[in-house]
Amino acid sequence: MAKMYRFIFILPVNSSAISYVQSSGFKVIELPLLELSRRPLQNLIYFPMLIYNSVKLIVIAIKYEVKVIHINDFYNMLGLILHLIFPKIKLITHIRILPNRYPRLLKKFWLWVAENLSNNFICMSYAIKKELSSNTKCEVIYDMPLDNEKYPAPKFLKLNNKSNIDLLYLSNYINGKGQNYAIEAFAKAHRINSTIKLTFVGGDMGLMKNKVYKNSLIELSKRLNIEEYVSFNSFEEDIERLIKNYDIVLNFSESESFSMTCLEALYYGIPLIATDCGGPSELFQHLRSGYLVGNKNIDEMVEGILYLSSSEIIRSEFSINSRKYVRKKFRLSDTILKFKELYAN
Known part of the structure; x- marks a missing residue:
């Protein structure tokens, strides 16, 4: 224009x-x-x-x-x-x-x-x-804003015989973005499936309240005895490459008008579990191209994590469907x- x-x-x-x-x-x-x-x-x-x-x-x-x-x-x-x-x-x-x-x-x-x-x-x-x-x-x-890819589409079947299922939570460390729910849900899910690992990636924007929140998340993971399986990383520039290095993307925010993170995960073909907190529910079809859970509902988050981590076939189907769906709708x-x-x- x-x-x-x-x-x-x-x-x-x-x-x-x-x-x-x-x-x-x-x-x-x-x-x-x-x-x-x-x-x-x-x-x-x-x-x-x-x-x-x-x-x-x-x-x-x-x-x-x-x-x-x-x-x-x-x-x-x-x-x-x-x-x-x-x-x-x-x-x-x-x-x-x-x-x-x-x-x-x-x-x-x-x-x-x-x-x-x-x-x-x-x-x-x-x-x-x-x-x-x-x-x-x-x-x-x-x-x-997404109209191209730099890297090949993900392939979940026979992926180098991976022993772990890697979960990504991509969001700045801000109270209300849902990382606390992810930690609690992950702790419960890990007791059932010990192959899953969780990585948080984001920044604190230089704000003290966000730094305090991030520290509280680290302490929560220690209290739940899962610190060995949870990592806290800083923001990365190459979002596509980052997302495609993981098997599942989580977004348990309490309120989102749209969620670019969710859209990126779907566009790049990484299975997504997201809360019904506004815009994310418009981005995919539940149990076909994404997994929708109740806002702040930890039990449903656990079910979603266990469901998608249980099968490469399911993750592969979600990946194919999500890529097709968002390219047609958005x-x-x-x-x-x-x-x-x-x-x-």
Whole structure:
């Protein structure tokens, strides 16, 4: 679409996405964007920074003759302010996070403002759309950034006579991402199938609360006497290679609007066990291309781990089915076509 439209990306100062966007040939402008948080000191400067960034955005809109502003996510007030000042600039609000993650009153206010002032409303998944009022006209457009593979598809049958079944949990160490449930479920499953091993891969984002959470996971594995079979690793750059080195991928998050990790596992053909916590249930067919378990339901997690670890044939079938399913349902060409139609209108 770069041949049809000029795109300008407004990103937070020092964002890790800046180099990637620039390398793709797009203009990037950095602003000191700030969100409301649970930290009182940050909230004190939220509104002054909102005013500052709004003025900067107005200057950018005038300089580049902006026609459309596409806001990522519903709590982002910058786009609404610009649209109020310049009503001719069309506003697209793109919801990528489950609204129920926010305090009820704040969520209701943000959604009411976004619904009533946006020209178009987009949801990343049907899980998000279900949380909106029935009168909200929201089009679901899936993200699909995956369109190629660097390495061969996995083969589970006769795979070098492996003695262990390797489980991967790919997620940053954040409370609510479900690693604690994985450890408890793994401990129970390991008593029945001693061939399974579990590896966590992720980062703490430099935050003390995440470091504390990671340490609590390590302590939990020790208390359950499974530390010999559980590893805690840092984030890795080559996600495809990482995922394809494992037999099963776990994702027991408490809340996900979509889950790129789940999509990557399915796309690359590694059997997935995921919680029914929002978006993941839209990504596969239970017992055919993935295994869905109840949110926070450790017994069902144990059943899923034992089921998929019991048979190479089952894992091979899941792998083949998941690769076919996501390539048919989440095509990049479909996503591009929908955005073309959206911008053209």
